[in-house]
Amino acid sequence: MADNQEQQGLVYTNRNSLMNRLYPLVKLAWVFVIAIGLFIYKSPISGAVMFVSVLLLAMLAGKIPFRQILGSSKIILMLGILLMVFHFFADPGEPLLKLGPLTITDNGLYQGPIFFFRLSVVVLASFVLIWTTDTRDLMVSLTKVGVPYRGAFAVFLALRFLPLIQREVDAVRAAHSIRGKSTSSGLGHRFKLWQRYIFTILINGLRKAETTATSLECRAFGLYPTRTYVKDIHFNPWDLVLIVVTVVLSTGLIIIEKVI
Amino acid sequence: METNTPFIKATDVFYTHWNQDEPTLKGVSLEISPNTINVLVGPGGSGKSTLCSLFNGEIPHLLGGKFEGTVLVDGKDTHIEPVKNLSQQVGHMLQDPETMFATLYVEDEIAFGPENLLLETDEIIQRTEKLLEDIQLTPFRQNLVWNLSGGQIQKLGLAVILAMKPAMIVLDEPTANLDPHATRAVHELVLKLRDEGMTILLVTRELDDFILTAADQLIVLDDGKIMASGPVQSVLAEYGQDMLERLGIWLPETVEIGLKLRDSLKLNLPAIPISMTETLQVLADQNLLRGRITNCEPESSVAEITKKYPLISGRNLEFSYNNGFKALNDVSFDIFPGEMLAIVGRNGAGKSTLAKLMVGLQKPQQGKLTLFDHPASFWKVEALAEHIALVFQNPEHQFLTDTAYDEIAYSLMARGIVDPDEVRTQVEDWMQRLELSDFTKIHPFALSAGKKRRLGVATMLVCHPQVLLVDEPTYGQDKEMTQTLMQLMEQIRAQGVTVVMITHDMRLVQEFASRVLVMAEGKILYEGDPAQLFASEELLHAANLRPTLLQELLKEYQDRGGQVDCLIRNTDQFLEALTYTLNLEETNGG
Numbered sequence: 001m002a003d004n005q006e007q008q009g010l011v012y013t014n015r016n017s018l019m020n021r022l023y024p025l026v027k028l029a030w031v032f033v034i035a036i037g038l039f040i041y042k043s044p045i046s047g048a049v050m051f052v053s054v055l056l057l058a059m060l061a062g063k064i065p066f067r068q069i070l071g072s073s074k075i076i077l078m079l080g081i082l083l084m085v086f087h088f089f090a091d092p093g094e095p096l097l098k099l100g101p102l103t104i105t106d107n108g109l110y111q112g113p114i115f116f117f118r119l120s121v122v123v124l125a126s127f128v129l130i131w132t133t134d135t136r137d138l139m140v141s142l143t144k145v146g147v148p149y150r151g152a153f154a155v156f157l158a159l160r161f162l163p164l165i166q167r168e169v170d171a172v173r174a175a176h177s178i179r180g181k182s183t184s185s186g187l188g189h190r191f192k193l194w195q196r197y198i199f200t201i202l203i204n205g206l207r208k209a210e211t212t213a214t215s216l217e218c219r220a221f222g223l224y225p226t227r228t229y230v231k232d233i234h235f236n237p238w239d240l241v242l243i244v245v246t247v248v249l250s251t252g253l254i255i256i257e258k259v260i
Numbered sequence: 261m262e263t264n265t266p267f268i269k270a271t272d273v274f275y276t277h278w279n280q281d282e283p284t285l286k287g288v289s290l291e292i293s294p295n296t297i298n299v300l301v302g303p304g305g306s307g308k309s310t311l312c313s314l315f316n317g318e319i320p321h322l323l324g325g326k327f328e329g330t331v332l333v334d335g336k337d338t339h340i341e342p343v344k345n346l347s348q349q350v351g352h353m354l355q356d357p358e359t360m361f362a363t364l365y366v367e368d369e370i371a372f373g374p375e376n377l378l379l380e381t382d383e384i385i386q387r388t389e390k391l392l393e394d395i396q397l398t399p400f401r402q403n404l405v406w407n408l409s410g411g412q413i414q415k416l417g418l419a420v421i422l423a424m425k426p427a428m429i430v431l432d433e434p435t436a437n438l439d440p441h442a443t444r445a446v447h448e449l450v451l452k453l454r455d456e457g458m459t460i461l462l463v464t465r466e467l468d469d470f471i472l473t474a475a476d477q478l479i480v481l482d483d484g485k486i487m488a489s490g491p492v493q494s495v496l497a498e499y500g501q502d503m504l505e506r507l508g509i510w511l512p513e514t515v516e517i518g519l520k521l522r523d524s525l526k527l528n529l530p531a532i533p534i535s536m537t538e539t540l541q542v543l544a545d546q547n548l549l550r551g552r553i554t555n556c557e558p559e560s561s562v563a564e565i566t567k568k569y570p571l572i573s574g575r576n577l578e579f580s581y582n583n584g585f586k587a588l589n590d591v592s593f594d595i596f597p598g599e600m601l602a603i604v605g606r607n608g609a610g611k612s613t614l615a616k617l618m619v620g621l622q623k624p625q626q627g628k629l630t631l632f633d634h635p636a637s638f639w640k641v642e643a644l645a646e647h648i649a650l651v652f653q654n655p656e657h658q659f660l661t662d663t664a665y666d667e668i669a670y671s672l673m674a675r676g677i678v679d680p681d682e683v684r685t686q687v688e689d690w691m692q693r694l695e696l697s698d699f700t701k702i703h704p705f706a707l708s709a710g711k712k713r714r715l716g717v718a719t720m721l722v723c724h725p726q727v728l729l730v731d732e733p734t735y736g737q738d739k740e741m742t743q744t745l746m747q748l749m750e751q752i753r754a755q756g757v758t759v760v761m762i763t764h765d766m767r768l769v770q771e772f773a774s775r776v777l778v779m780a781e782g783k784i785l786y787e788g789d790p791a792q793l794f795a796s797e798e799l800l801h802a803a804n805l806r807p808t809l810l811q812e813l814l815k816e817y818q819d820r821g822g823q824v825d826c827l828i829r830n831t832d833q834f835l836e837a838l839t840y841t842l843n844l845e846e847t848n849g850g
Contacts (some may be wrong), residue, residue, distance in 0.1 A: 175658035
């Protein structure tokens, strides 16, 4: 059993948390509410408040270990910081500090964090959705609001294929390295190698996709406009509390920005 | 049989794939009675998989192409009947069941089909529970479908089909890459299904005594035509020799012996023996279970081999994968120059991991691994590739260029041979040796399975490695192709190359191995003489391996008064030794 092993990375785990039990569509809507707020905020403080609240929600209501949060968002946080530093120098405004040919402006110093939070909070919120939601449940809830199940399933199938593709990539990479080193190690040669990677994986992927499509048809997929879901999920009106609280918090922040 | 109305009746079926010019099926006529096991065999490329698509509506409704003739399923014409009805009556399990899976978890996968049929939730749950039980996957119901073993994937594929409650199932090589135990488990399941009323068409490359005894009809497909079909006995009696020699189909060693007794020794057999008991009966009836067999290879040359200084040597190796799976546990072994070593064990025993360590794709986490006088940490994969070559299970993975010719040339240039004349001579030489000369300009992906494999081997051999590692020589190959490949291995071994093969095919071990390494659950259980492995029931049992039928037979032979003093590697040797012994007795006696 893999229970004692800590699950890492960007994968769904059922930790029996509050966020796990939430209706998937509510969580999806929540990500959008957060994103809208972040594009309206004019102060980095509002972004920071949202950052902290999403982080707390993930840890307390989602029971996601801090290490996993850090592990998955490392790259995004770094990108965010780069984006912030870029804004320090690039935004027009009163120069505050001169570093050679570069100048840091007061406006840049203010805009940088806004962009940092825009990126990091939206990504973090979507991570919370991924960590706490079974893809199958998300798909089922999408079909319930009228998305045709064939469409919703396409997304689901793509996910299903990812590990197969990963395995294929590993096998091809191993096989190629065993062919020995080539005399030309120039860029052109590198490019050819990559082309070959993609060719092999694409061909095998297409072959698989073709048989999968036929096989789905034979398993009566798409036979009727609807289908049964053994593991049905049910919407609980209380789930909306998350949305309400988030909207109130977000609007509150916008009003405070205006007042001050 | 004649009184039964057939469940399947195909008449004069011609079928051409939409992307091909030549028909794959050329006038197939076939009847399948309800509630029978029908076994279909035929060489690679004879149209077996295409034939499998005829009954559930894939042909003509989903696959396109040109379809002539008629196929009746339970009396209904597949030209007219829609796929939705046909596919519920006939379930088709694909060669690679993983491509059939549509969901993430085992239990969801079984429920998927019935869910599409809009069945009641209770009914679906009931079906799922029963099938999980039948395929012994209940403890794994929450597993991700890609975290299953090869045998479990096959069983889940079967359950997925059975969840639709079909009247007939078509199984396309369900045991192609399974170890003997997993194969037997699948076959037992098939037998149980027949006894419950199911009609079964089973395509296979390995006919074992178990499935042949159980089969009601044997169908032989050759180049898109049905060469023979009917009760197993009559097909074997009439076409057995042809299947063996011309089509290169694996038959159980018991059947091989039966055919040879009949044809070479001109014995009058009432029937071709299939099971061990039948074969012993035949030998007893013909008064052949006596005498002391001495005129074969002397047992064991192992002492000779192990005197030399090893090329590769591992001591107390440990290796675990990221997911915590411990693949190697305190593994110690040596590989000596010039030997033909077989690494055997069931799926998941650690054989492939050991191979990865030897070619440098992985490094041992603990223990000492010496490769060609240097520690493993010294080597880069690319540099190591000049000493040890690995022939992959799927040769497509290692192709890098657009023609078969360039593929071999690439290997030469990677070794620093740049003179165009030199490259051309060498490529042409290898092309000829591997019978690929007519295909120099063909794209490697467009070659047949057997030629892909040969090309894969060629790209490795041109580098003149000291050690050649072959991962599953039988994978996706019929008998003829495997034999060609193995003969090639013998040849290069004669030139001093060390050959290591990873396999769970005990017939290969019996026939070719000079030494054997037995693995189970990440440990080495045995290293040494193959004859002793075959002699030890305990060891075979511990490693979850099955002795070959020939070895079982030899054991029985000895139990019943005969004596075997040397190593017998195949049925030819057995028959030769037997006749020699008997002739000797006659001369002495007369």
